[in-house]
Amino acid sequence: MSEVKETVLEIDFKALEHNYLYLRSKLLPKTKFLAVVKAFAYGSDAEKVALKLQSLGADYFAVAYVKEGIALRDAGITRPILVLHPQAVSFDTLIERCLEPSIYSRKILEAFLETAAKHEQKEYPVHLKFNTGLNRLGFGENDIDFIIGKLKGTDYLKALSIFSHLAASEDLNEKEFTKKQIDTFQKIASEIDKKLDHIPFKHLLNTSGIVNYPGAQHHMVRSGIGLYGYGNEAKIDAQLRPVVTLKTIISQIHKIKPGETVGYNRAYASDGYKISATLPLGHADGIGRQYGNGKTYVYVNGKKAPIIGNVCMDMIMIDVTNINCNEGDEVIVFGKGLSANDFAQTADTISYELLTGISQRVKRSFIE
Template identity: 65%
Template sequence: MNMVEETVLEIDLHALEHNYNYIRTKIKESTHFLGVVKAFAYGSDSVAIAKKLEALGADYLAVAYTNEGVALRDAGIKLPILVLHPQRVRYTTLIERCLEPSLYSPTMLTSFLQTAKALNQTNYPIHLKFNTGLNRIGFSENEVDFIIAQLEGANQIKVTSIFSHLAASEDLNEREFTQSQIEAFERISTKLLGKLDHQPIRHLLNTSGIINYPHAQYDMVRSGIGLYGYGNEASEDEKLIPVATLKTIISQIHKIGPNQSVGYNRGFISNSSMVTATLPLGHADGIGRTYGNHKGHVWINGQLAPIIGNVCMDMIMIDITGIDCKEGDEVIVFGKNHSADKMAAYSQSISYEILTGVSQRIKRTYLGN
């Protein structure tokens, strides 16, 4: 274990490799693999993760917004990059940096085609997103004919992939709904493919979809949370390794008597004599106020210590009564032994929120770089 002297987010690229290889065992050798690196690669480091995925042989990357893709291009990433939620104001930049847009509505398709024409593009790669039940973004099934009409004679763009997104692939109680989405995607994509003069890639499955519905892997799968060590199911979590570990240290230890308060607004009042420790991170670093007052715990020297009082902007206080520790000792907020899933459960949240909420002001360190 690498001991730290300040708050850091430790990124284990060996763990990423393990997770990538494990997820690949769930799909056919011929199936393409898209790694999702949006939101700073789920709160870690999009450049480091993208470079590792590129070295491991991933076929595609995906980001949410154009500026995320630009950052990867600036770092020298050569893989194709799908922009899942491009904004029209960034179309020119997107094309200039060889990024590939997900187009999900008539307005998006017509406006991007106009930009491609203005920039004298030929066969610029686009991806068509269909709504099969998530009801977030996506073309509807009855818009296929409109799409075909727009594409006729439009050699400025070319459909590279057709895809959709499952709403509840991790919830086996929703198998019937998920299967209805798979059937809708099959119906829509088959109709569209029948009217194109080439065969775009089809992709539907996210991490939980890869695990629970491998029969619907089509030509490519997309993995986000699984790459970072979380399988949305306990048995799968055991086979994956968390990539990110948030570590900090004990800044100061206090001995307090009964009926003393800790933190802002006297959020905690002691019932008896106790020992507390202050840690140098707070809600500005992604540890929300919801984790105060015994809603959250940290891991120190093999024991759990509850967060007490209200979480401050830059500090949290914990109860270390009975724990053998000293100022400067390392504390694990979440990681391999105390997962983000467990941390999130304290406040009825999910690992995604914990991971992506880690502040960019926290130093990143790397294993296996």
């Protein structure tokens, strides 16, 4: 491993492989695996991560928007790509690049049907999303007859799958709610199967669902955060390995006298003789102001160093008073040793927000 000389996000492909194989081990051999690589593969590198997962045997990929799917196609991804939140303005491009849309409302179904007809498609694959309790996107049970009427009246589209999304699969205190979602999905699936002239495949489970509700894996499962090393609960996290580690260096060290202040708005005032170190990353890199003023810490030479004062756009100051360190020394922000989940919790947020917020101006480094 090369010496860190700047802020860098290390992406460990061995950890990615471990996480993929662990989650695969929870599935029946016939169950397909969809890898969610939206938001730049949760802040890592969507193209390289997807290529690695494709080589490992991932059956499907999912992105949020058409632009993300295009990037995967351009990178050489040949497996099917589900677009989870397509916008009608991008439907022409979606078809041209052989992406598969999630159809989640009457308006979107009619708009995509019109686009498919314009392109003279035959049985273009679509995925019907149903709302079973998350109340975010999805058809309701009362939309089934409308959907069937539209699909049976044309050969432009084919319902390749139906799916839904669990709201609290990681929270075992919400078992009753989750089981209600599973039962509702099964009811919808049975009705669709009876009314269509073919049987769409089904997918419902996310990362926590794979572990906690394996009996509902249907034909395919979808995993996002788990692939990157986090499972939303301690027992899952213990089996996974963080894929990314954010590292930086000490740019400069300062000796601070009693009463002196550090940073914007003089947010930190020293109560004694202190030593501070300045790091070359800030809220423009994804480490927001909420992590400043003693809430969060980083690791310098294996020891905790709290962030002091306000986080700046391009810099963070830390307290290294009791740490033997020098300018140019490596600093671990989060990853191995300090999980993204623990780092995020210091500011009352979640690993998803932290990981996906890492700016693309931060250099990515890949460990094979």
